[in-house]
Amino acid sequence: MKTTPETAPKTNAPETNCDLQRRSFLKLSGLLGLGAASAALLPAERAEAFLFGKKEFKVTKTRLAMGTFVAMTAIHPSRDQAEEAIGRAFVEIDRLSAMLTHYEEGSAVGRLNATGSLAEVPVEVQELVGRSLYYHRATGGAFDITVKPLIDLYKMSFADNRQPSESAIAAALKLVGTENLRSQGSGLVFTGSGMGITLDGIAKGYIVDRASAVLLAGGVTNHLINAGGDIRTSGTAARGKAWTVAVQDPQKGREYPDIITMQDGAIATSGNYEIFYDREKLFHHIINSRTGHSPQLASSVTVQAATVMDADALATSVFVMEPVAGVNFINGQPDCECLVIGREGEVSRSRGWQA
Numbered sequence: 001m002k003t004t005p006e007t008a009p010k011t012n013a014p015e016t017n018c019d020l021q022r023r024s025f026l027k028l029s030g031l032l033g034l035g036a037a038s039a040a041l042l043p044a045e046r047a048e049a050f051l052f053g054k055k056e057f058k059v060t061k062t063r064l065a066m067g068t069f070v071a072m073t074a075i076h077p078s079r080d081q082a083e084e085a086i087g088r089a090f091v092e093i094d095r096l097s098a099m100l101t102h103y104e105e106g107s108a109v110g111r112l113n114a115t116g117s118l119a120e121v122p123v124e125v126q127e128l129v130g131r132s133l134y135y136h137r138a139t140g141g142a143f144d145i146t147v148k149p150l151i152d153l154y155k156m157s158f159a160d161n162r163q164p165s166e167s168a169i170a171a172a173l174k175l176v177g178t179e180n181l182r183s184q185g186s187g188l189v190f191t192g193s194g195m196g197i198t199l200d201g202i203a204k205g206y207i208v209d210r211a212s213a214v215l216l217a218g219g220v221t222n223h224l225i226n227a228g229g230d231i232r233t234s235g236t237a238a239r240g241k242a243w244t245v246a247v248q249d250p251q252k253g254r255e256y257p258d259i260i261t262m263q264d265g266a267i268a269t270s271g272n273y274e275i276f277y278d279r280e281k282l283f284h285h286i287i288n289s290r291t292g293h294s295p296q297l298a299s300s301v302t303v304q305a306a307t308v309m310d311a312d313a314l315a316t317s318v319f320v321m322e323p324v325a326g327v328n329f330i331n332g333q334p335d336c337e338c339l340v341i342g343r344e345g346e347v348s349r350s351r352g353w354q355a
Contacts, residue, residue: 049079058238061086065093066204068228074215075222075238085218089211089225096210099124100203102148102196113148113196117189128199128206128309129181129188135202135313136178139329142320143313144289148196149175151287158277169292176289200285205268205312208232212308229269232308233262250299250341257341258302260354268311270319271300288320297322297343303330304337304353314338323348 047061059082062071072089074082099122102109108125112118121129135143149172157164164172180191190196208225212232215223222235224243233243242261249257250273260267272294275285284294301318305311314336318326323340330338330350337353 070227085220089214119187139317142317145197148198201316202313205308208308266308269302270315302339
C-alpha cells in the first residue's frame with residue numbers, strides 16, 4: 001500500500017513481482033485468513049515518521065497481523081506518544097487474534113470447534129457470536145458463521161487438486177446451521193458433531209475497532225487503521241485534511257473504482273480476489289450457506305458503516321446476496337452505504353454512496 005503525507009493508504013498500489021508471488025501463494029493455499037499466514041513468507045514490519053511544520057508528526061507502522069498487512073497511521077504532536085499508542089494497539093490486535101482465530105486449536109474458537117463445546121466463553125467471543133447471529137437473522141441467512149465445514153471441504157479438496165463433489169458439498173451442508181449452535185449457561189455448544197464456526201467475516205473488523213479504541217485511549221485522536229481493506233478512520237489526516245480512501249480494483253488494475261474522503265468512519269471490502277482455491281475463482285472464501293457454493297455475480301463489495309465490525313459483516317452478507325438484492329438491502333439499513341463491483345466490472349451503488 002502507498003501512503004502520502006495527506007492521504008490514506010491506497011488499497012491497490014502497484015505490487016512488486018515478489019509481492020505478487022507471495023500473495024498468489026497465500027491465496028491459492030487458502031492461508032490468507034485471521035492469524036493464518038506464515039510470517040516467513042512475508043517482509044518484516046515497517047515504521048516511518050514525518051514531521052509537518054513544528055507541531056505535527058505523521059507516524060506509520062505496518063506489520064503482519066491477522067494474516068494480512070495492518071498499517072496504522074497516527075497524526076500527533078508527539079512522535080513518542082503516537083508510537084507508544086500504536087505499539088499498544090498492535091498488542092491488542094495480537095491478543096484478540098490469538099483468541100478469535102479458528103486456525104489454532106488452543107484459541108477459544110479453536111477449542112469450541114475441536115471439542116464441540118466451550119464452558120466459559122470470553123466476553124469478546126460472546127460479543128462476536130451475538131452480533132453474528134443478529135446479522136444471520138437480519139440478512140435472511142446470508143451471513144453465517146457455521147460455514148466452516150464447507151470452507152474445510154474446499155481447502156481439503158483443492159489440496160488434492162480436485163473440486164469438491166456435489167455429494168461432498170451436500171454432506172457438509174448438513175453440518176451447517178446456526179440453529180445448532182446453542183448457549184449453555186455461560187458457554188456455547190454444538191448440538192451435532194463435525195460442526196465448526198469461523199469468525200473471519202466479522203472478527204477482523206471487530207479487532208480494528210478495538211485497536212482504534214486503544215489509540216483513542218492513548219490520546220491519539222487522528223488516526224487511520226487499514227487491515228487489508230478493513231479501514232477505520234478517526235479525526236483528520238495531516239494538516240487537518242480528511243482521510244482519502246481508494247476502493248480496490250478486483251482486477252488489480254491501476255484505476256480505482258472510486259475514491260472517497262472520510263473523517264470518523266469505517267469501511268470494509270470483501271472480494272473473491274482475497275482468498276480463492278481455484279484460478280477461475282469459482283470456489284473462494286465467501287460461501288452461501290444455503291447452496292454450499294461461492295456466489296459468482298460480484299467481484300467485490302465495499303460497505304461503509306458505523307463500525308468496521310458491522311461493515312465487515314455487511315460486506316460479506318451483500319456479496320452472498322448478490323448485487324441487486326444486496327444494494328436494496330443496504331438501502332434499507334440506517335447509516336450504511338455500499339459499492340458493488342460485478343463480475344464483468346459493472347458498478348452498483350447504494351442511494352447515499354458518495355462518489
